[in-house]
Amino acid sequence: MANIVWQPQPKQAAFMARSEYECLYGGAAGGGKSDALLAEALRQVHIPHYRAIIFRKTYPQLSELIDRSRAIYSPAFPRARYNQTEHCWTFPSGAKIYFGSMQYTKDRINYQGKRYDFIAFDELTHFTWDEYSYMFSRNRPSGPGTRVYMRASTNPGGIGHGWVKDRFITVAPPLTPVVDAYEVPDPSGKLIQLSRRRIFVPSTVFDNQALLRNDPNYLANLAMLPEAERNALLYGSWDSFDGQVFREWRNDPQHYDDQRWTHVIDPFPIPKHWRIYRGFDFGYAKPFAVGWFAVDEDGRIYHIKEYYGCNGTPNTGVKLNPIEIAAGIRQMEAEDPMLKGKQIAGIADPSIFDESRGESVARMMQRPPNFIYWQGGDNTRLAGKMQFHYRLTFDSDGLPMFQVFNTCKHFIRTIPTLVYDESKVEDINTDQEDHIYDMCRYVMMEHPLSPRPNVDMRKLSDDPLDLYAQAHPDKYKFYRI
Numbered sequence: 001m002a003n004i005v006w007q008p009q010p011k012q013a014a015f016m017a018r019s020e021y022e023c024l025y026g027g028a029a030g031g032g033k034s035d036a037l038l039a040e041a042l043r044q045v046h047i048p049h050y051r052a053i054i055f056r057k058t059y060p061q062l063s064e065l066i067d068r069s070r071a072i073y074s075p076a077f078p079r080a081r082y083n084q085t086e087h088c089w090t091f092p093s094g095a096k097i098y099f100g101s102m103q104y105t106k107d108r109i110n111y112q113g114k115r116y117d118f119i120a121f122d123e124l125t126h127f128t129w130d131e132y133s134y135m136f137s138r139n140r141p142s143g144p145g146t147r148v149y150m151r152a153s154t155n156p157g158g159i160g161h162g163w164v165k166d167r168f169i170t171v172a173p174p175l176t177p178v179v180d181a182y183e184v185p186d187p188s189g190k191l192i193q194l195s196r197r198r199i200f201v202p203s204t205v206f207d208n209q210a211l212l213r214n215d216p217n218y219l220a221n222l223a224m225l226p227e228a229e230r231n232a233l234l235y236g237s238w239d240s241f242d243g244q245v246f247r248e249w250r251n252d253p254q255h256y257d258d259q260r261w262t263h264v265i266d267p268f269p270i271p272k273h274w275r276i277y278r279g280f281d282f283g284y285a286k287p288f289a290v291g292w293f294a295v296d297e298d299g300r301i302y303h304i305k306e307y308y309g310c311n312g313t314p315n316t317g318v319k320l321n322p323i324e325i326a327a328g329i330r331q332m333e334a335e336d337p338m339l340k341g342k343q344i345a346g347i348a349d350p351s352i353f354d355e356s357r358g359e360s361v362a363r364m365m366q367r368p369p370n371f372i373y374w375q376g377g378d379n380t381r382l383a384g385k386m387q388f389h390y391r392l393t394f395d396s397d398g399l400p401m402f403q404v405f406n407t408c409k410h411f412i413r414t415i416p417t418l419v420y421d422e423s424k425v426e427d428i429n430t431d432q433e434d435h436i437y438d439m440c441r442y443v444m445m446e447h448p449l450s451p452r453p454n455v456d457m458r459k460l461s462d463d464p465l466d467l468y469a470q471a472h473p474d475k476y477k478f479y480r481i
Helices: 010-016 033-044 059-076 105-111 129-138 161-169 209-214 218-223 227-235 322-335 361-365 381-392 409-417 435-444 474-479
Strands: 022-026 051-056 081-083 088-090 096-101 118-122 149-154 178-185 191-202 275-281 289-295 301-308 344-348 402-405
Touching: 010 022, 010 033, 010 191, 022 033, 033 051, 033 059, 033 118, 033 149, 051 059, 059 081, 059 096, 105 129, 118 129, 129 149, 161 191, 161 409, 209 218, 218 227, 275 435, 289 322, 289 435, 301 322, 301 409, 301 435, 322 361, 344 435, 381 402, 381 435, 409 435
Parallel strands: 022 149, 022 191, 051 096, 051 118, 118 149, 275 344, 301 402
Antiparallel strands: 081 088, 088 096, 178 191, 275 289, 289 301
């Protein structure tokens, strides 16, 4: 009887059986994601011209993956050889499996002119959309008879959390194929109908019984993590994760109407005497962000409307010039009942007033017939971020100082996914889709708040500092001796 080097567990087998062009596997720690990718890469090594590549963000991160490949590949293919310099396995047929990295987005150019039948990304959320999508162009047959496709695995969190969640998690229920249709004109103008399919196969540590048998304490290790990390790594939650900037964020549809314990609410008529602000962050190749805000008598800010210049591809702009953006703003303010006839103050990124390279963005937007005027906002980054934190906190009545209408879909999509910069640990990572965030903080800095205690009444299990005791003494009497 042949010695079995590696055998897929049921969930790994389900992942490896998928026929879609793209498939994401995982969502939690300990599900056997890396093993599944390594095994999947072997599927075509009997074909001499087969070429595959498996990515991690940096080469140091590849070390564990390479070590694991030695444990699987060497016993299964005794004549296979690993080249440490080229980070490449060569199999008896001549087929090759490479290990690659993209520490920086510009590193994708290192793969220009290459072709790979199989491309895999381990920890996909560590990559940007630009890095991942570039490899579509490198995913082509290296010769006849090969299957051409892409695979990825990941946990929640990381700079790519937002686009990965949009592309694989929220677009459809798990194990439900998503079909993208395309029309490409040929040189004669005839339209060619094309389609691609993608799918998400979830897994958790509970799907990896081999790991739990070998290390029963691993489950306890995950259970001991702080709440956000525990939810992400143990249960595969995509709503809380390590590195998330605004952990105060709550989106509870059950409270859209009463506006308690949620930042997302149903729209309501804006009183005539409330002040209205318009925020702006300019973008051309990247999205521009325009938002309208109402401020009540207590200084509470409501984000009531958005105009976001994204073409549907993550973090990619629609390439409207400032005059075209201004025309869109003018039309919205003339037609929307919440804005029509209102005195609106415009607050924008101060860089739009720069005239060192010609006419400024601000000057172009104030030309007739649009007459869209701005004043420069306070672009102090850390102070602006803290204003977000202060406004997202809840008081004892369940009210924050900032709420957003549920019609502002791009705000709701992008703000919860922002992560910290690894080198500027108190600031967000600016390689993300942060344009709405920037636009909002300019407006918030017009109405700065002092810090206030955060009361989250849904978390009553522990109060070691007696933070809730004064407001709710009866709820915590069992803590007192």
